[in-house]
Amino acid sequence: MSNVDEYYTEILRLVKQAGSIVREKIYQHKDVLTKSCDVDLVTEWDQKVEKLLIDGISSRYPDHRFIGEESTSSGQKIELTNAPTWIIDPIDGTMNFVHGLPYICISVALLINKITEIGIVYNPILEQLFTARKGQGAFLNGAPIHVSNEKELHKALVMLETGTSRDPEKLKIVLQNITLLLPHVHGIRSFGAAALNMCMVALGGVDASIEFGIHAWDVAAGDLIVREAGGVSIDPAGGPFDVMSRRTLCASSMELAQQLSKILIQYYPVRD
Numbered sequence: 224m225s226n227v228d229e230y231y232t233e234i235l236r237l238v239k240q241a242g243s244i245v246r247e248k249i250y251q252h253k254d255v256l257t258k259s260c261d262v263d264l265v266t267e268w269d270q271k272v273e274k275l276l277i278d279g280i281s282s283r284y285p286d287h288r289f290i291g292e293e294s295t296s297s298g299q300k301i302e303l304t305n306a307p308t309w310i311i312d313p314i315d316g317t318m319n320f321v322h323g324l325p326y327i328c329i330s331v332a333l334l335i336n337k338i339t340e341i342g343i344v345y346n347p348i349l350e351q352l353f354t355a356r357k358g359q360g361a362f363l364n365g366a367p368i369h370v371s372n373e374k375e376l377h378k379a380l381v382m383l384e385t386g387t388s389r390d391p392e393k394l395k396i397v398l399q400n401i402t403l404l405l406p407h408v409h410g411i412r413s414f415g416a417a418a419l420n421m422c423m424v425a426l427g428g429v430d431a432s433i434e435f436g437i438h439a440w441d442v443a444a445g446d447l448i449v450r451e452a453g454g455v456s457i458d459p460a461g462g463p464f465d466v467m468s469r470r471t472l473c474a475s476s477m478e479l480a481q482q483l484s485k486i487l488i489q490y491y492p493v494r495d
């Protein structure tokens with residue numbers, strides 16, 4: 224058993240344990256706090272799930288590092304080094320969780336030397352476990368998954384999130400992008416959890432997913448899952464994907480990704 228095999232077994236065990244908490248709490252009353260603005264929400268369950276995952280890994284692997292949404296929310300700059308680093312979103316789609324909309328997931332990626340080795344996205348409400356290991360394909364509940372292979376923009380179903388920022392410049396660009404894209408595609412969807420949106424591309428349920436303003440923890444696992452499912456994950460301006468850039472475009476084919484990137488008005492948030 225390689226080290227990564229062992230890490231994979233351990234994180235799957237912890238993610239399933241965390242999933243039981245999320246499943247139990249989603250339809251119960253929650254105290255809700257806000258972070259960067261009135262619609263950037265957090266609950267005690269986001270914090271507890273993140274602690275469970277970090278404590279579980281660090282007790283076995285004390286030299287591993289973490290970039291977790293809730294442990295970084297106090298605003299300190301995050302740093303990605305070559306050390307084995309777990310990038311964790313304990314509840315991606317927190318607003319959905321607060322409302323009881325079952326489009327939420329736990330998203331965890333392991334990067335070693337800045338290369339993603341493991342990606343796990345788990346929706347414990349709908350029992351959808353998306354997994355990928357570098358070079359070994361992508362799976363939903365153990366069965367292989369593949370992107371749609373769609374290449375034509377006018378046949379594409381596209382996920383485009385508005386995000387939680389209410390910065391007027393960002394809002395203007397998001398609305399312009401919806402107006403620019405809509406006449407050229409089959410449709411636009413916005414379900415509120417970037418990691419799951421990327422898994423929907425991996426599954427072939429949508430053909431592309433685009434968002435400006437997400438963080439490393441929203442996209443690190445989804446990036447590997449999409450690529451292992453035969454899709455592409457790039458920067459929305461057409462260059463290589465950068466997990467710290469807070470920008471994502473993934474698609475069923477490079478042809479489709481490049482067509483989308485040519486239409487989009489670009490937005491560059493402050494990097495992670």
Ligand code: LIP
Binds near residue numbers: 292
């Ligand atoms: C959410 C993302 C979503 C985005 C929200 C938020 P969180 O992550 O998954 O795509 O539109 O602004 O960033 O905060 O629920 O983990």
